[in-house]
Amino acid sequence: AQTVTQSQPEMSVQEAETVTLSCTYDTSESDYYLFWYKQPPSRQMILVIRQEAYKQQNATENRFSVNFQKAAKSFSLKISDSQLGDAAMYFCAYRTLYNTDKLIFGTGTRLQVFP
Amino acid sequence: DAGITQSPRHKVTETGTPVTLRCHQTENHRYMYWYRQDPGHGLRLIHYSYGVKDTDKGEVSDGYSVSRSKTEDFLLTLESATSSQTSVYFCAIREPRDRGLDTGELFFGEGSRLTVL
Numbered sequence: 001a002q003t004v005t006q007s008q009p010e011m012s013v014q015e016a017e018t019v020t021l022s023c024t025y026d027t028s029e030s031d032y033y034l035f036w037y038k039q040p041p042s043r044q045m046i047l048v049i050r051q052e053a054y055k056q057q058n059a060t061e062n063r064f065s066v067n068f069q070k071a072a073k074s075f076s077l078k079i080s081d082s083q084l085g086d087a088a089m090y091f092c093a094y095r096t097l098y099n100t101d102k103l104i105f106g107t108g109t110r111l112q113v114f115p
Numbered sequence: 116d117a118g119i120t121q122s123p124r125h126k127v128t129e130t131g132t133p134v135t136l137r138c139h140q141t142e143n144h145r146y147m148y149w150y151r152q153d154p155g156h157g158l159r160l161i162h163y164s165y166g167v168k169d170t171d172k173g174e175v176s177d178g179y180s181v182s183r184s185k186t187e188d189f190l191l192t193l194e195s196a197t198s199s200q201t202s203v204y205f206c207a208i209r210e211p212r213d214r215g216l217d218t219g220e221l222f223f224g225e226g227s228r229l230t231v232l
Contacts, residue, residue: 045205045207
């Protein structure tokens with residue numbers, strides 16, 4: 001069974017600085033999706049960035065980028081020029097493309113942003 | 116806005132009472148999911164549906180049942196609520212891969228907070 005591990009329960013960053021959130025996963029599959037979701041205090045789950053496993057190029061969305069290391073099964077999220085609005089819970093998620101296409105989540109990292 | 120509505124958004128109930136949470140979508144997506152979110156556990160899959168009247172269990176399905184009589188509605192029922200079912204419940208939807216419309220991501224509702232006393 002696939003598992004997703006986020007080893008940092010909490011992280012903090014100064015406004016305008018850069019922070020990296022870690023995520024590792026375990027799978028025997030070769031094709032899958034990886035995601036980072038953001039959950040602000042409003043509770044809404046917001047997709048930050050997605051990565052298809054067959055793509056070697058790291059995904060980027062404005063200030064958000066990932067470092068996808070397929071062989072190491074690592075999928076970290078880098079937030080550049082951090083803003084107060086980035087404060088939230090961040091969840092790493094793995095989606096299998098076989099059987100039930102389920103989305104499997106890590107336990108989350110709470111990011112605090114200080115002015 | 117993915118067109119997903121959960122109701123009720125907040126509910127307090129007593130142990131042993133039945134509870135039904137409703138997820139309604141306007142996107143005509145075939146796949147629908149119920150997750151629960153608890154501190155230290157992230158989101159865990161309870162049940163999912165891949166079409167009308169087609170449902171299956173997730174990793175934490177004990178104590179829950181679901182029904183899907185029409186594409187747009189997916190109901191989660193706690194037949195006899197227990198305090199361990201106090202949680203935030205999320206509904207999610209997506210398109211299947213074989214329709215060529217799958218973007219990979221799930222779209223989530225705003226969550227329903229359930230407290231069982």
